[in-house]
Amino acid sequence: GAGVSQTPSNKVTEKGKYVELRCDPISGHTALYWYRQSLGQGPEFLIYFQGTGAADDSGLPNDRFFAVRPEGSVSTLKIQRTERGDSAVYLCASSLSGSSYEQYFGPGTRLTVT
């Protein structure tokens, strides 16, 4: 079956611009996660959704970052006033339940802020 998909695969934007990154989870997965992976590092947790609600957003670095999941399926990560330090690969994962028992990852969106 289809895995987690993310669009775009690559995004180049100028400092100060607004970007949206999209994640389509595996059908039927109620839990959805966003991670950020900087060069040479492991993924770092940003936010976790259970259904439509953000159950844990403690990993969002500041208020420029925001994510939504209005219908409990597709999620969008939004970054306002982008900074060069936001450059990273943004990974989305989904799982059947909210236990983080086993997460399935998408290929990521590589964001470059110039």
Add this chain to the structure above:
Amino acid sequence: AQSVTQLGSHVSVSEGALVLLRCNYSSSVPPYLFWYVQYPNQGLQLLLKYTSAATLVKGINGFEAEFKKSETSFHLTKPSAHMSDAAEYFCAVSGKNDMRFGAGTRLTVKP
């Protein structure tokens, strides 16, 4: 809080040699532990997971890992490396609402 530490950011082995990637964990509760592999420009793929059942866990592509509570370790091994095993490997522990990853180990396989 749960965390993992991967010892060695780079490991190089010859084709056919033993692969050993080290991971130590810290957890105040019995952990769920994972190993993921990441090929260039791809997402993370689950190799294997430990969920408090058998301490020796077998995964895909001939990999296995052993949970050792006394050593707080969950090292990944493969008896004979293949060129296709060259990738980045991440150890992870499940937190309350997320997965906590190590910094990764890049495995190089020499012909």
